[in-house]
Amino acid sequence: MDAAGIYARQSDALGRYVQLGVAGDRVVSVSFPETAPENADSDHPLLDRVDGYLAGAEDDLADVPVGLTVPTDQRAVLEAVRKVPYGEEVSLERVLAMAAGLDPDREEDVETARAALAENPVPLFVPDHRVRDGPSGAPRDVAAFLRDLES
Template sequence: MSTDAAAGIYARESGYLERYVQVGTAGGRVISVSFPESPDDDAGGELPLLDRVQAYLEGEEDDFADVDVAMTMPTDQRRVLEAVREVPYGEQVSVKKLAGMTPKLDVDDDEAHQLVRTALADNPAPLVVPDHRVRDGPSAAPPEVEQRLRSLEGL
């Protein structure tokens, strides 16, 4: 799914997260998701994806798998983030399991596990790329946001 919006920054306040969800878009794709305490001054509020995020934060199941995310990172990290998008709503995996789900990574290789951790920590679009579903890995979202996302999905 394209974001169907002009390039820009969009934000909406979330009572559940007690902060804003801010989305950057370009070329019809999500380029960033962040969780600031206050939005950028030039942030717009009307973005269909933010409607979906709001519904998700109110308990509606959504895996955001159809959202087009710009993956402008090294190929090996992109493969990790693409694999984490395959983890279903309400389920979690370990770093080791995610390494095994990622093409060209060895499930038992410590370097592969470190690559997974690096990719998760550098995730440009947490929530849409659900790094909170990796139980023993880092999240690019602030810790309190990560915990609320896990709680929301019963993890």
């Protein structure tokens, strides 16, 4: 992966930018701003892959290294979501069953999972849009586009 920095490119499919924050060899943030920061570079191989994915190429992006700086219980949720294959959807209950140390029957764990998805720092690479009854770290219209894209 290229040097650390902020990378952003306009996505015609989304009608907004895709912005990546990269630190070392890991993606640490993904956002979808209306405009790109002035200091953002538009040239990054991951942006090329994202462009292809948004254009319909079947790419689960699961091999992209991510840096998750979230609490351990939320990390377990996001790591479970990362294992959901391209084109599949799972329930929040299923995610909790897949996440180490969490119980789908405990309301506290359900709230932890919902918070992890809503605060997901790297949507696309942790595909929370594949959780049919959970929130997303991406804007609602972006998550809906991604669901439609993979269906």
